[in-house]
Amino acid sequence: MQAVETLKEKFSESILNESICAGQTTVQVKKESLVDLLLFLKSDFNFRKLIDLTAVDYIKETKVLYWLENPTTLERIRIIVSVMRGEKLPSVIELWPGANWYERELFDMFGVGFLGHPDLKRILMPDHWVGHPMRRDYALGEEPVEFKYGVKPKCPSEIIPHVK
């Protein structure tokens, strides 16, 4: 993809990794230059649509993913930025006002903070909730189903064990 080649030239220091998995292009970048890079993609390469903003938790770090789309060439690109627990990311509300709720969801579910967000509070969980449920070390909180005759069943998620 031409955009990736140009990115590699222009932001050579901040691009950590570039990969293609099953035809989907992914670029991993440093968080310092995230907003500049997204703005560059949006203005110069017409990646002006944000498709999704989500995260995957890896206990120590959280990877935040931005899907962008160029509506004329119908190319999609995924920008990944990794944050350590407790670190904050710059907000992209200036670029896409709709990212407001997506960032609130990431804050609620993963505990990722966003600098420059006007109203960063919980969105799906109640306001007084403690913890961030989508983190991998957050327990599922399920109970075994009770049966008669003192049979001690397993929790639903343990019936089929996790097999690597």
Next chain:
Amino acid sequence: MLNDLADDIMELNLGPQHPSTHGVLRLKLKLNGEYVVSAEPVIGYLHTGIEKECESRTYTQVFTLVDRIDYLSGPAEEQAFAGAVEKLMALEVPERAQTIRVLLLELSRIASHLVWVGTSALELNMSSVYMYAFAEREKILDLFEEMSGARMFPSCWRIGGLAYDTPVGFEEQVRKFLKHFPEMWKDLDALLTDNYVWRTRLEGVAIIDKQRCEDYLCTGPVLRGAGVPYDIRKVYPYLTYKDYSFDIPTRPQGDAFARYEVRMEEMKESASLIEQALNKLKPGPVIVDNRKVALPPRRELVRSMEAVIHQFKLVSEGLHPPVGDFYNCVESSRGELGCYVVSDGSNKPYRVRVRSPSFPHVEVLKEALVGHLLSDVVVGIASVDPILGDVDR
């Protein structure tokens, strides 16, 4: 004294328990007289934590969960998830299974739009439209029941195909439905499109134009109602959609009436897609012939030890997609529905993310409702067709 009150801003809490909020949506409204000054949607009342729960279930068990996110278009959710895992495992779904999937997807699209048109009309006190629409939707649910035994969620999707083939006589029943559907569509059209009340209540309300759609990540009928011919079935074709001929209905106005017209046209397109799918339906297998992915057929179990081992492994452990991640998007009744699956090589997904189309559509309401009358708020909410299960996940 009345003049003093005229400039007062009144705060009004609409919902979460309100029949016109399509579930449990809460709106914090600020009103100047009858006019909305600001609207803040508050969500989370239907948060189920399905994404979290998916991480502790096997890939086959996830189907039952993702179904219930957007409870009016279960097949689309299943297709989004199945497509992502099939892409990760590089599986080729048999043609018959793909055609049946298209058929069920389009049936569910009609059912979902019928619920939308029925409930939206009911909110404007047109209960006869509601009755017509729900009676027709019931026929589709009967077809689902015939197919899978379940009315709302025909959870017959499996990784690599379908759990079972269509029952005897299913095709004739779908044809019977198709024969009657255009008449019913004309009735709905005659009741609403040129209805003076319906038009005046919908036209010019909750305008979401092209720029606002881009700012707020809107897709589906909302985007097409703003004049953009964008449909995932056309731009990123999945299943066998590129072999079908269908149009993308659009309207340039971007108001509630435009979105109504787009949905009505889409129902017609879906009916034509179902007919094309029926004509394409050829006998054949409905699931891949890979014993590491699909259960062996029943008749093999009594003869082959190998088959018993495969059956046991698949049921007690499940399948193992290779390490990787894939984002698969489909066009649900509400817009782009994406499923992002991260696999770490184990029998349970590391992360399942559902990009729900309704989530940004509720967010955009805070812009779209401003300046309208309080009575138009109800029309505005209905016009983006939010499913709160889909918003809160």
